[in-house]
Amino acid sequence: MEQKRIWKPWLYCVPALLLILIVIVFPIVYTGYISLTNMNLYHWTDYSFIGLSNYARALFKFDSGFLSALGTTLVWTVLNMVIQIGAGFFIALGLNAPGLRLKRVYKTLLMVPWAVPAYISILLWRVGMFNTEFGILNKFLSLLGLGKVDFLAGNAIAFLSCMALNLWMALPFMISTIDGALQSVDSSLYESATLDGAGFWVRTRFITVPAIRPIIAPAAVMTTFITFKQFDIIYLLTQQRGYMTGATLNTVITYAHQNAFASNNYGLSSAVSMLLFVVIILFSIMTNRSLREDQA
Amino acid sequence: MKKVTALLVAMALCLAALAGCAQSKPQDAPPANADQPAAPADTSSDPVTVTVWHDGDEGIMQTIADQVNAQLADDQITVVFEKKTDMPNQLKLYGSDAANAPDMYFYAHDVLGSFVAMDILAPLSDVTDTGILADHLPMTVEAGQIGGKQYLLPVYFETLVFLYNKALWEGDIPGTTEELYDYMVSHTDAAAGTYAVVNQHTNAYNVSPFINGFGGYIIDENAKPGLTDPKTIEAAAYNQKFGALQADGDYNTVTTLFNEGKAAAIIGGPWLVSGIEAAGIDYGIASLSDIKLPNGSGLAPFSGIQGAGVLKVALAEKKDAVAKVLTAMASPEVGVDLAVKSGCAPANNKSYDDPQVAAKEMISVIQKTASTAQPMPNIPEMGSMWGPVESMLTAINKNGADPAQAAADAQAAAEQAIADMQ
Numbered sequence: 001m002e003q004k005r006i007w008k009p010w011l012y013c014v015p016a017l018l019l020i021l022i023v024i025v026f027p028i029v030y031t032g033y034i035s036l037t038n039m040n041l042y043h044w045t046d047y048s049f050i051g052l053s054n055y056a057r058a059l060f061k062f063d064s065g066f067l068s069a070l071g072t073t074l075v076w077t078v079l080n081m082v083i084q085i086g087a088g089f090f091i092a093l094g095l096n097a098p099g100l101r102l103k104r105v106y107k108t109l110l111m112v113p114w115a116v117p118a119y120i121s122i123l124l125w126r127v128g129m130f131n132t133e134f135g136i137l138n139k140f141l142s143l144l145g146l147g148k149v150d151f152l153a154g155n156a157i158a159f160l161s162c163m164a165l166n167l168w169m170a171l172p173f174m175i176s177t178i179d180g181a182l183q184s185v186d187s188s189l190y191e192s193a194t195l196d197g198a199g200f201w202v203r204t205r206f207i208t209v210p211a212i213r214p215i216i217a218p219a220a221v222m223t224t225f226i227t228f229k230q231f232d233i234i235y236l237l238t239q240q241r242g243y244m245t246g247a248t249l250n251t252v253i254t255y256a257h258q259n260a261f262a263s264n265n266y267g268l269s270s271a272v273s274m275l276l277f278v279v280i281i282l283f284s285i286m287t288n289r290s291l292r293e294d295q296a
Numbered sequence: 297m298k299k300v301t302a303l304l305v306a307m308a309l310c311l312a313a314l315a316g317c318a319q320s321k322p323q324d325a326p327p328a329n330a331d332q333p334a335a336p337a338d339t340s341s342d343p344v345t346v347t348v349w350h351d352g353d354e355g356i357m358q359t360i361a362d363q364v365n366a367q368l369a370d371d372q373i374t375v376v377f378e379k380k381t382d383m384p385n386q387l388k389l390y391g392s393d394a395a396n397a398p399d400m401y402f403y404a405h406d407v408l409g410s411f412v413a414m415d416i417l418a419p420l421s422d423v424t425d426t427g428i429l430a431d432h433l434p435m436t437v438e439a440g441q442i443g444g445k446q447y448l449l450p451v452y453f454e455t456l457v458f459l460y461n462k463a464l465w466e467g468d469i470p471g472t473t474e475e476l477y478d479y480m481v482s483h484t485d486a487a488a489g490t491y492a493v494v495n496q497h498t499n500a501y502n503v504s505p506f507i508n509g510f511g512g513y514i515i516d517e518n519a520k521p522g523l524t525d526p527k528t529i530e531a532a533a534y535n536q537k538f539g540a541l542q543a544d545g546d547y548n549t550v551t552t553l554f555n556e557g558k559a560a561a562i563i564g565g566p567w568l569v570s571g572i573e574a575a576g577i578d579y580g581i582a583s584l585s586d587i588k589l590p591n592g593s594g595l596a597p598f599s600g601i602q603g604a605g606v607l608k609v610a611l612a613e614k615k616d617a618v619a620k621v622l623t624a625m626a627s628p629e630v631g632v633d634l635a636v637k638s639g640c641a642p643a644n645n646k647s648y649d650d651p652q653v654a655a656k657e658m659i660s661v662i663q664k665t666a667s668t669a670q671p672m673p674n675i676p677e678m679g680s681m682w683g684p685v686e687s688m689l690t691a692i693n694k695n696g697a698d699p700a701q702a703a704a705d706a707q708a709a710a711e712q713a714i715a716d717m718q
Contacts, residue, residue, distance in 0.1 A: 040717060040718065041410060041413045041414060041676055041717055042413050042414075042717075042718065044388075044392065044415070044416075045415075127548055131544065131548075131549060132544050132549070133543055133544065133549055133552075133553060133558075134549070134552065142487075147487065148486070148487070150544070150694075153694055153695070241682060241683065241686060242496070242499055242546065242547055242686075243546045243547075244498055244686050244687065244690040245690070245694065246690050246691070246694030246695045258683070263680060263713055263716035263717050264388070264679070265716050265717055265718070268716055
């Protein structure tokens, strides 16, 4: 009877575990296996075990270029997250302002950037917004009598352009999460605080923020990871073959792609992937630990 | 009862999750080892379908399929073209998988080296008599060879030409690049968004007329990158002043500028024609080989040879059918149909005897340009060169980098990329 009690919960979990095994664990293990082989264009089917030499080569790739990419990634992640949470919070507060008309319409419209496939959004921004000949921004500048600006040419301006697009694409998720969290705050707390003479900033600091923090924390952590491993915006806006803009901006993922994945050497690419996986796991452990400390 | 139901649902989920792992048709699967000698193939008169993967224009593929299928109707052989996005990478994944690989593929010759290195292609001589290529243009035949073996059946080829808007272009097409530059200087107003000539000036393919014309090269037959070759640097530096007058230089920008009448001329290929005609532009075509560089050589663009290769896995069961398909594809009739219906320049020289083909301006210009055009290198390492060359041209044309320094950086990146392939 006791034994039955032990295995039965596991049996119920088998479908979910199996799914996790196939979708998450197997690709990681297989990538780990490939990283120990010489699988490449010349050894597509007859690849063999070569130990850790791909890791030695991958670590060699983590040179000054990688460190610079890591620095860019950290700045990119911090700036994006601060603006996303800050702007998301105030926009959500605005959407919940008493007496605001058509708030459902605004909330629906704010979801549009999130609903559009990323590739389409990036293409639209590259051609429709940033293009030197046809982009809205340059049309606007020429109306003002100013010269054309290539928003994707230099590293600094390309960084800001990529960030603007990332915020446009990512803010709806943060707004909707914070908006949902705001609904859960007991309105009687605000009423009592108002009677006690608390103003907007005091109510926000001592009621709203502590009340919604546990709810938005997981969304913030998830978005931090998505922002950290951002690839498509920077790659498609500045680096795509045939559309290189002159910016040499790299995040760790675009750097790894540029240096390993374009070579058709799957052993080396897998070793780079495994090292990036370790970096992200370490980052995840650190974030979760600070989250737990916050909650404690 | 609830427990039993939960257990049954759990088991059903497990089975459903694993169902996708099953082989689709295990009983029909041919031998996995493609290297095994081909068994006596389809000698019966059963209908045979030959699948060809491509990533090109569906109208062009339909033209080929219609002509080939008409020729092979009595043999009950049907060719079916299947469009696959990013076909080269899909073929790398499935090329040796007998259950999922196509029988043939249709693509440009520059990816040939990668497929041969992966050992997924059969030389044409293993399938049919290569005498079927006797009437083909030598340049197109050579582009389909690796290590002296013919792997690609050339069907048509394309290269860059000078397309101009007759309503906007003033006077004759210049005979030299210096005259062309003078014309560009006097007819370009970047602030107003009007240009004399536009080109994808950071794209290696589109700058190849300068690089090849100056005697430089991107990579040689021994897989040695040539970006620091003095001739290549000279060409990149010379192209810089043209790039400064050619707008942003990405594909969408330059084609839209031309199609909207904001650029009087564009350097491009036959693939632009449908868009230009749809825009209602009265256009003329000139050969780049007629425009001479300061060294006296004509501009010498790359040429891309489009053709068909045979997967090894197809030999086991469809060798005879594939041989007949290759013979039909090599016929002049396919070239004539492609020229008349799709404006493609046939690889088979006999197709040009047809008066309809001879009357096509685009085709005669491409045929003329073939005198200076150079086939893109088809060695596997070429795939690692596009990125570094584009980085070099972008640094020079958009960031004003010193050509020699940009070339040295790109050469180092290219050598590293080639080393990484091993």
